[in-house]
Amino acid sequence: MMSTDRVVPLLQAPWRSGTGAPFPVTPLPGLQPKAIQGLKPDFPGILSTEMRSLLRTSCGLAGADLGSIDFTSRWFSEEPLSVFRPCLTLAVDDEGRRWIAETSRRAGLPGPVWCVFADPDVAVYVCDDLGAFLSRLHGRVRSGRMLRWLRKLDAEARAVWTLREILALRSQDSCRSDSAIRDWLRGIPYEAWLYDLRAPSAARGWPYGLAGPDGRLDRCGRLPVFAVAGCSQSRRTPYMPEIAGAHALRRPAMGEQRPS
Numbered sequence: 001m002m003s004t005d006r007v008v009p010l011l012q013a014p015w016r017s018g019t020g021a022p023f024p025v026t027p028l029p030g031l032q033p034k035a036i037q038g039l040k041p042d043f044p045g046i047l048s049t050e051m052r053s054l055l056r057t058s059c060g061l062a063g064a065d066l067g068s069i070d071f072t073s074r075w076f077s078e079e080p081l082s083v084f085r086p087c088l089t090l091a092v093d094d095e096g097r098r099w100i101a102e103t104s105r106r107a108g109l110p111g112p113v114w115c116v117f118a119d120p121d122v123a124v125y126v127c128d129d130l131g132a133f134l135s136r137l138h139g140r141v142r143s144g145r146m147l148r149w150l151r152k153l154d155a156e157a158r159a160v161w162t163l164r165e166i167l168a169l170r171s172q173d174s175c176r177s178d179s180a181i182r183d184w185l186r187g188i189p190y191e192a193w194l195y196d197l198r199a200p201s202a203a204r205g206w207p208y209g210l211a212g213p214d215g216r217l218d219r220c221g222r223l224p225v226f227a228v229a230g231c232s233q234s235r236r237t238p239y240m241p242e243i244a245g246a247h248a249l250r251r252p253a254m255g256e257q258r259p260s
Contacts (some may be wrong), residue, residue: 004053004109007131010138011058023141024063031072043073045086051110054130064137065146066091066099071083071130081116081123081208083219083226084220090133101130102143104222112224116155120161121209124153125197125224160205164193167203173197175225190227192216197224 011027029180030040036055040047054071061069069091070076076089079100090099096118101110111129127133140146160167170195175181181196195206210228211217218227 004050004057004131006047007054007109007134010134011054011061011191014055015138016143017142018023025141026062027058028062030058030061039072039074043103044078044088045110046106046107047103048105048107050108051103051130057090064091065141065150066137068095070173073093079116080152083208083217084114084123086129090130099126099133101133103220115157116208117154117157120157120207122157122160122205124205124209125158138233155205157205157244159203161209162206163203164207164210167195168193169205171193174199179222181225184218184225185227188218188227189216190229192218195226197226216259 013021016024036052060071073088076092079087079089084100084102086104087091087100087102089099092098102115103110109130113133114122114128115126126134140149174196175194194208197204206226208217208228212230216229
């Protein structure tokens, strides 16, 4: 988890390239204590001491390739996927990607940070917290690799969608031996596809779009472990405790192929 001591210098002056050339990314002024206190009633989740410190330094960034970046939770609408709430929507870029940071931690900066794609319908794990996100963003801008980074995230989202069945099967294996996860599994539809993102991987994301408009998304507490079910109510749901206790988890069937 990155401390504010390493983040604050990134928010005190306009960003420059490695040769000193200025970039259009400009940190916006910080907020007065009274203004920060005014945010608290409407701020999603926990406004930690570290987040208050960051807001005193800057309330966001202007001119970034992702569009305006907000630290106050006032500029963008609420994240539609309830499994991420409470969370702070940092930006919605020109491609429709939503950049969000979870705000359930009692200490430290908000995190993890996710990039939620609209096409394909995949959420990609970006980094551990807001500090790491700002540091990475600064590094990509400074080195001129911002476009390469965004293309890499796009490729990762497409890979998650393409490999959705394989990733679900792997996650079943990792969850089956975890007693805490098995307890959670008793409450989700039997045919749900599982996505365990606790371990770093080349395709660290989950295809929330598999659920469809009437489907169901579940999460195991605040762990990055998700279930995607293609119907809002399974006919097996009333019998889940007996099924989960007596049988190994069934492998999910191949989902409908989505046009690329």
